[in-house]
Amino acid sequence: QVQLVESGGGSVQPGGSLRLSCVASGFTLDYYALGWFRQAPGEERKGVACIQSSDDTTWYGDSEEGRFTIIRDNPKNTVYLQMNNLKPEDTGVYYCAAEFGTGYCEVSDYRYWGQGTQVTVSS
16 A cells, blocks of 8 residues: 655744655655645645656755755655745645656646645744
């Protein structure tokens, strides 16, 4: 059974950092494109950071570039999202996603999803 489980969310002040983790079970991440997506209240889910399976090419949203880092750890079957210099607009539920082979950073590219973890950035 394919499963993705996120953890590491929480509340943080602006300028703070968090590291989200997503552990996969039922499959190995080696051949999967992986992504982190955010859904803010009343908004659509959107990609913030994604990494390809073939060459680990990464993609980041415009507002996340330079602050967020997606890291794949295949031996641990885990993907991380390191988030630095957090801003209130980063608030939302963060989901990790996986798709066999190639996936870019659109919701429709991914078949497997975790349950999400809440991140709140507020002073």
